[in-house]
Amino acid sequence: xxxxxxxxFQAQRAEFLRDEESRALGADIVxxxxxxxxxxxxxxxxxxxxxxxxxxxxxFAPARHFFTVLEQIKASPxxxxxxxxxxxxxxxxxxxxxxxxxxxxxxxxxxxxxxxGEFDRPTPPNYKFSRTKPDPLDGVEWRSVADIRKExxxxxxxxxxxxxxxxxxxxxxxxxxxxxxxxxxxxYMFISLEPIVTYKPVWEDYFRNSLEEVHQDNVCYLExxxxxxxxxxxxxxxxxxxxxxxxxxxxxxxxxxxxxxxIGVKLIYAPIKFADDAxxxxxxxxxxxxxxxxxxxxxxxxxxxxxxTGRPMTDFNERLLRMSPTIQFFFHAGETNWCGLIDENLxxxxxLGTKRIGHGFAAVKHPRVLEExxxxxxxxxxxxxxxxxxxxxxxxxxxxxxxxxxDNYPVVVSSDDxxxxxxxxxxxDFYMAFLGLAAARQDLRLLKKLALNSLExxxxxxxxxxxxxxxxxxxxxxxxxxxxxxxx
Amino acid sequence: xxxxxxxxFQAQRAEFLRDEESRALGADIVxxxxxxxxxxxxxxxxxxxxxxxxxxxxxFAPARHFFTVLEQIKASPxxxxxxxxxxxxxxxxxxxxxxxxxxxxxxxxxxxxxxxGEFDRPTPPNYKFSRTKPDPLDGVEWRSVADIRKExxxxxxxxxxxxxxxxxxxxxxxxxxxxxxxxxxxxYMFISLEPIVTYKPVWEDYFRNSLEEVHQDNVCYLExxxxxxxxxxxxxxxxxxxxxxxxxxxxxxxxxxxxxxxIGVKLIYAPIKFADDAxxxxxxxxxxxxxxxxxxxxxxxxxxxxxxTGRPMTDFNERLLRMSPTIQFFFHAGETNWCGLIDENLxxxxxLGTKRIGHGFAAVKHPRVLEExxxxxxxxxxxxxxxxxxxxxxxxxxxxxxxxxxDNYPVVVSSDDxxxxxxxxxxxDFYMAFLGLAAARQDLRLLKKLALNSLExxxxxxxxxxxxxxxxxxxxxxxxxxxxxxxx
Numbered sequence: 001x002x003x004x005x006x007x008x009f010q011a012q013r014a015e016f017l018r019d020e021e022s023r024a025l026g027a028d029i030v031x032x033x034x035x036x037x038x039x040x041x042x043x044x045x046x047x048x049x050x051x052x053x054x055x056x057x058x059x060f061a062p063a064r065h066f067f068t069v070l071e072q073i074k075a076s077p078x079x080x081x082x083x084x085x086x087x088x089x090x091x092x093x094x095x096x097x098x099x100x101x102x103x104x105x106x107x108x109x110x111x112x113x114x115x116x117g118e119f120d121r122p123t124p125p126n127y128k129f130s131r132t133k134p135d136p137l138d139g140v141e142w143r144s145v146a147d148i149r150k151e152x153x154x155x156x157x158x159x160x161x162x163x164x165x166x167x168x169x170x171x172x173x174x175x176x177x178x179x180x181x182x183x184x185x186x187x188y189m190f191i192s193l194e195p196i197v198t199y200k201p202v203w204e205d206y207f208r209n210s211l212e213e214v215h216q217d218n219v220c221y222l223e224x225x226x227x228x229x230x231x232x233x234x235x236x237x238x239x240x241x242x243x244x245x246x247x248x249x250x251x252x253x254x255x256x257x258x259x260x261x262x263i264g265v266k267l268i269y270a271p272i273k274f275a276d277d278a279x280x281x282x283x284x285x286x287x288x289x290x291x292x293x294x295x296x297x298x299x300x301x302x303x304x305x306x307x308x309t310g311r312p313m314t315d316f317n318e319r320l321l322r323m324s325p326t327i328q329f330f331f332h333a334g335e336t337n338w339c340g341l342i343d344e345n346l347x348x349x350x351x352l353g354t355k356r357i358g359h360g361f362a363a364v365k366h367p368r369v370l371e372e373x374x375x376x377x378x379x380x381x382x383x384x385x386x387x388x389x390x391x392x393x394x395x396x397x398x399x400x401x402x403x404x405x406x407d408n409y410p411v412v413v414s415s416d417d418x419x420x421x422x423x424x425x426x427x428x429d430f431y432m433a434f435l436g437l438a439a440a441r442q443d444l445r446l447l448k449k450l451a452l453n454s455l456e457x458x459x460x461x462x463x464x465x466x467x468x469x470x471x472x473x474x475x476x477x478x479x480x481x482x483x484x485x486x487x488x
Numbered sequence: 489x490x491x492x493x494x495x496x497f498q499a500q501r502a503e504f505l506r507d508e509e510s511r512a513l514g515a516d517i518v519x520x521x522x523x524x525x526x527x528x529x530x531x532x533x534x535x536x537x538x539x540x541x542x543x544x545x546x547x548f549a550p551a552r553h554f555f556t557v558l559e560q561i562k563a564s565p566x567x568x569x570x571x572x573x574x575x576x577x578x579x580x581x582x583x584x585x586x587x588x589x590x591x592x593x594x595x596x597x598x599x600x601x602x603x604x605g606e607f608d609r610p611t612p613p614n615y616k617f618s619r620t621k622p623d624p625l626d627g628v629e630w631r632s633v634a635d636i637r638k639e640x641x642x643x644x645x646x647x648x649x650x651x652x653x654x655x656x657x658x659x660x661x662x663x664x665x666x667x668x669x670x671x672x673x674x675x676y677m678f679i680s681l682e683p684i685v686t687y688k689p690v691w692e693d694y695f696r697n698s699l700e701e702v703h704q705d706n707v708c709y710l711e712x713x714x715x716x717x718x719x720x721x722x723x724x725x726x727x728x729x730x731x732x733x734x735x736x737x738x739x740x741x742x743x744x745x746x747x748x749x750x751i752g753v754k755l756i757y758a759p760i761k762f763a764d765d766a767x768x769x770x771x772x773x774x775x776x777x778x779x780x781x782x783x784x785x786x787x788x789x790x791x792x793x794x795x796x797t798g799r800p801m802t803d804f805n806e807r808l809l810r811m812s813p814t815i816q817f818f819f820h821a822g823e824t825n826w827c828g829l830i831d832e833n834l835x836x837x838x839x840l841g842t843k844r845i846g847h848g849f850a851a852v853k854h855p856r857v858l859e860e861x862x863x864x865x866x867x868x869x870x871x872x873x874x875x876x877x878x879x880x881x882x883x884x885x886x887x888x889x890x891x892x893x894x895d896n897y898p899v900v901v902s903s904d905d906x907x908x909x910x911x912x913x914x915x916x917d918f919y920m921a922f923l924g925l926a927a928a929r930q931d932l933r934l935l936k937k938l939a940l941n942s943l944e945x946x947x948x949x950x951x952x953x954x955x956x957x958x959x960x961x962x963x964x965x966x967x968x969x970x971x972x973x974x975x976x
Contacts, residue, residue: 002813006806009839016835020856054796054829058666063825173661178546308542318494325490337551337885339894340927341542347504351497364852365927367895368508394882397825406827407855439853440828 024442025405026449038483039444045078050440062396062436065172066385066421066428073431081483082434083427086475088451089221089263089458089468090214090414090426092358092381094270094304096190096197097417098224098425099210101165104193105158107202109149112234114142119160124192129199131234165193167389168422179337179391183306186390189420200233203244204251210425211255211265217425218479220472221263223458225270225302225330228286241269241286242293249297261475263468266459267294268330270302273310280316284323291327299459300328302358307335313348320352328459329354334362334369337392356381356412356457361392364400370409379410379457384432385423386416396436405438405446412454451476512930513893514937526971527932533566538928550884550924553660554873554909554916561919569971570922571915574963576939577709577751577946577956578702578902578914580846580869582758582792584678584685585905586712586913587698589653592681593646595690597637600722602630607648612680617687619722653681655877656910667825667879671794674878677908688721691732692739698913699743699753705913706967708960709751711946713758713790713818716774729757729774730781737785749963751956754947755782756818758790761798768804772811779815787947788816790846795823801836808840816947817842822850822857825880844869844945849880852888858897867898867945872920873911874904884924893926893934900942939964 004012021027031039053060061069061076073079090098107113110129116137117125127145128134134142149157162168167186169175176182197206214222231239231247239247245267252265269290271283290298301323303316313320313333320329331349334357336342343362346369350357360380363369373380382401393399404411413433415426423429430447438446455468492500509515519527541548549557549564561567578586595601598617604625605613615633616622622630637645650656655674657663664670685694702710719727719735727735733755740753757778759771778786789811791804801808801821808817819837822845824830831850834857838845848868851857861868870889881887892899901921903914911917918935926934943956 003809003811003841004839006809009805009809012839013835016839016856017832020854023855050829054826056666057668057796063666178544178551180545308545317497321491321494321497323491337883338542338928339885339890340929341538344505347501351492351500351504353491365890365894366508367511368504393886395825397827398881398886402827402853406853438827440826442828 020406021441023406023408024439024446025408025411026442026445026447027408029445029448031444031448032480034480034484035444035448037487038480041483041487042078042081042444042447045076045081046435046440046443049076049078049435062432066388066423066432067168067170067172070422073428076431078435079427079431082430082447083424084218084479084483085430085447086218086220086451086472086479087426087430087447088219088454088472089223089412090219091223091356091379091412091454091458092383092414092416093222093224093425094417095224095226096193096206097419098222098415099206099213100419100422101162103206103209104165104196104202105161107196107199107205108145108157108161110199110202111146113145113196115145115148116140116142119164124164124188126192127196129195129202129232129234165189165420166422167420172389176391180306180309182389182391183309186417186420187306194229198229198231200231200239200247203231204247207248207251208255211251211259211262214425215259215262217427218475219426220261220475221265221455221458221460221468223266223268223299225268225304227271227304228269242289245290245294245298249294252297261471263471264460264464266297266299268300268302268459269298270304270330273303273305273316275311280319284319287327288324291324295326296461300330300355302330302332304332307332307342307345308338310342312342313345313352317348317352330356330358330459332358333360334366335359335387335392336362338362339365350376350378354378355459359383359387361387361400364403373409377410379412379453380404381414382411382433382437383414383416383429384437385418385421385429389421396432399437401433401437402439405433405442410453410457411450412457413450414454448476508894509929511894511896512927512934513896513899514930514933514935515896517933517936519932519936520968522968522972523932523936525975526968529971529975530566530569530932530935533564533569534923534928534931537564537566537923550920553882554876554911554920555656555658555660558910561916564919566923567915567919570918570935571912572706572967572971573918573935574706574708574939574960574967575914575918575935576707576942576960577711577900578707579711579844579867579900579942579946580871580902580904581710581712581913582905583712583714584681584694585907586710586903587694587701588907589650589910591694591697592653592684592690593649595684595687595693596633596645596649598687598690599634601633601684603633603636604628604630607652612652612676614680615684617683617690617720617722653677653908654910655908660877664879668794668797670877670879671797674905674908675794682717686717686719688719688727688735691719692735695736695739696743699739699747699750702913703747703750705915706963707914708749708963709753709943709946709948709956711754711756711787713756713792715759715792716757730777733778733782733786737782740785749959751959752948752952754785754787756788756790756947757786758792758818761791761793761804763799768807772807775815776812779812783814784949788818788843790818790820792820795820795830795833796826798830800830801833801840805836805840818844818846818947820846821848822854823847823875823880824850826850827853838864838866842866843947847871847875849875849888852891861897865898867900867941868892869902870899870921870925871902871904871917872925873906873909873917877909884920887925889921889925890927893921893930898941898945899938900945901938902942936964 115125228241331354333345333349356379415429603613716729775789819842821833821837844867903917
């Protein structure tokens with residue numbers, strides 16, 4: 001046995017670090033001179049927060065619960081820079097949880113809205129738009145929201161509504177006892193929110209506003225999961241999934257005309273996995289029909305809902321394999337802490353030929369899954385804040401994305417349901433990913449790579465991607481120019 | 489693009505699962521017929537807890553803080569079976585934190601013990617054995633512990649002492665605000681405890697009792713880190729490190745005679761890393777001297793103390809490389825959540841030629857480190873409960889050991905400082921590793937592999953290992969026999 005000389009040691013150490021650096025996500029990006037200037041500034045801001053955190057860990061935002069650092073992040077110059085950055089697309093987000101809850105609050109000022117039940121009860125109130133008072137629900141009379149507003153005052157009513165329709169809590173560790181508890185509230189929120197948001201005028205407003213906020217957050221593309229619920233109007237008309245998609249499609253066309261730098265939107269049809277076989281079969285029929293009618297706007301198929309308590313993929317595999325082979329899959333899988341149980345969904349979705357994996361949190365405990373992800377170039381859609389709020393992980397530095405970043409896995413950073421935790425459409429997740437998940441020395445190349453990946457791994461066609469990349473590059477260069485000027 | 493047929497899918501799925509199973513730690517173990525019977529029983533017990541946890545996550549022990557599930561674990565038949573199992577050796581534990589605190593409580597009944605300061609203050613009291621009252625400390629008079637016992641009653645005094653000398657708290661998430669906070673108390677405990685435990689009669693008692701408890705926990709070998717503090721007696725004699733090692737050595741020889749199934753003990757000299765260069769040089773001198781005098785009993789060298797706040801390895805590398813090449817290294821590294829900062833100690837210790845890595849928690853974020861660990865067969869000493877209590881990880885299912893188990897990394901499970909968190913010498917860590925870290929289907933083969941690894945990766949010589957394996961096998965077979973009988 002012998003030891004290295006110190007010279008040998010230093011040489012091997014340098015090589016070791018170079019090797020690790022060369023394997024990290026974004027290492028292949030070569031920065032221009034101007035980008036290097038922006039990078040220096042970016043890394044100065046990052047280092048400031050890292051140094052402070054290293055000294056006082058309890059003040060490091062990624063070591064804490066998101067709800068307790070919202071204000072701190074708002075004041076962070078690093079966050080502000082990331083906000084201004086063209087971040088590419090959002091590839092994992094859910095229909096009614098993208099745009100901020102303020103649109104919903106505003107919607108409740110509309111006439112014809114009724115409430116059943118009260119605030120501050122274990123289950124939130126029910127809502128419904130109707131010209132006339134709906135029939136009592138379990139013996140309880142509906143009341144006009146306009147009347148309740150008069151009682152509580154607008155401010156009081158609005159605050160109650162915000163409490164109902166976000167998971168925000170000042171003491172999150174006290175508020176939610178376990179993953180099933182918070183998922184219970186989370187899923188109930190979607191259900192309770194539905195009769196407000198599916199009222200056609202609100203539905204259109206909410207979606208338009210979501211696009212506006214996405215655009216404002218410097219995100220130029222959106223690929224979202226939609227359950228396609230029954231949209232309705234005051235004439236008791238109920239819109240079919242095909243009609244709902246048409247509403248989406250028309251709004252997108254219009255939005256693109258008024259926002260020429262915005263690249264576009266695609267929809268992944270993603271009904272809930274808590275479905276019996278008969279209901280599931282109707283989902284498949286709908287998927288086929290949408291695929292025929294909207295072959296490019298509807299990008300593919302997925303299933304949503306808490307994985308731990310939902311039906312496993314093994315219940316669905318056989319029928320999924322019989323779907324038209326041109327329907328692409330974008331499955332959630334491995335959004336769990338369990339190992340060797342429901343996380344085996346990861347294996348199913350890979351063999352089903354999924355194009356991307358939503359979350360893939362449990363994949364790190366499956367060496368073969370990791371191999372197949374690289375081999376098949378399956379993109380993992382990371383949603384850091386979602387995973388913390390929904391109790392998969394406590395400290396962002398322990399998020400599995402850190403592992404994917406360190407070894408160049410095909411990943412994007414996305415936001416899942418940002419409105420439900422008062423986050424911006426994408427910037428907060430990018431901030432946590434950059435400061436909490438990434439290694440200290442990972443820099444602008446990582447962020448640029450994440451933006452490029454979000455276009456590359458999208459469901460856009462080759463031609464669409466080329467155009468998207470052009471538009472994004474214009475925005476990126478303009479961001480670089482402006483930032484260079486501002487720091488000069 | 490085409491899809492698999494369902495038959496192809498099922499065949500590929502089976503192959504996928506077989507492949508993953510074949511890569512897991514312990515997959516190479518072939519169980520005898522009797523072992524298979526024990527395995528069935530073991531897996532029945534495991535499944536019971538997994539099923540209950542899957543249904544009600546908040547009641548799943550590995551999803552909660554260790555302090556809140558101590559009683560629950562005590563009642564677990566799975567834990568009781570693991571307790572009875574011959575677990576091999578403990579390769580990572582610290583001198584004065586192995587044997588339970590009751591030995592310390594008992595020690596304070598000895599005469600000549602003095603206390604300075606009071607309970608329930610931000611800093612714990614100081615203690616000292618002395619024939620006569622020591623000089624005041626910062627103006628504060630010492631009081632005889634016998635007198636304080638009379639005032640508080642034995643029960644009150646003992647309970648105060650337990651509060652001072654363990655990290656136990658009924659509301660751990662409230663008690664410690666961050667990693668530096670709990671490490672502050674943790675390190676102060678060692679310091680405050682030292683003048684009690686280093687009183688020669690207590691020192692000998694404590695170590696003997698530690699071995700007794702290790703043995704009782706069905707652990708047959710111990711390789712522990714020692715700082716070798718200044719042991720003293722009532723005649724003001726202060727024992728040198730060499731003399732302290734001799735005390736250890738003599739006790740071990742005696743213990744082996746009275747406990748013929750116990751394999752033995754080795755010591756890793758591990759002074760604190762909060763040392764200036766001059767002090768550090770004395771450590772190196774001591775290490776060389778011990779290596780000469782106790783070439784087999786003193787197995788090697790390490791440094792201890794909180795990694796985040798301690799000096800980085802880069803401060804020490806040059807001098808460590810000049811140490812006698814026959815001194816083996818067993819360094820702590822990567823006991824941190826940071827990435828690209830102090831965790832780079834991992835790279836240093838690998839290039840220094842470390843035989844094992846203490847914790848290696850951060851290694852999963854370093855792909856090259858992972859490769860080198862396998863290539864060089866460097867054993868990672870996992871300490872699951874320590875990592876939770878000292879705030880690296882919240883939920884055991886997120887412990888990086890899960891990743892190491894899934895892909896057959898060279899690892900052992902150890903316990904670090906079990907007495908400080910009221911754990912048994914090894915069984916609680918084995919329980920958490922088996923139920924929380926391991927995949928649902930990992931079975932007796934994992935536990936047997938961990939036991940065998942603890943002998944294989946020890947610092948024992950080839951001949952010692954052969955003898956150790958013989959002795960362990962006798963104990964293991966007897967455990968299997970007895971268990972088969974008890975479940976028949």
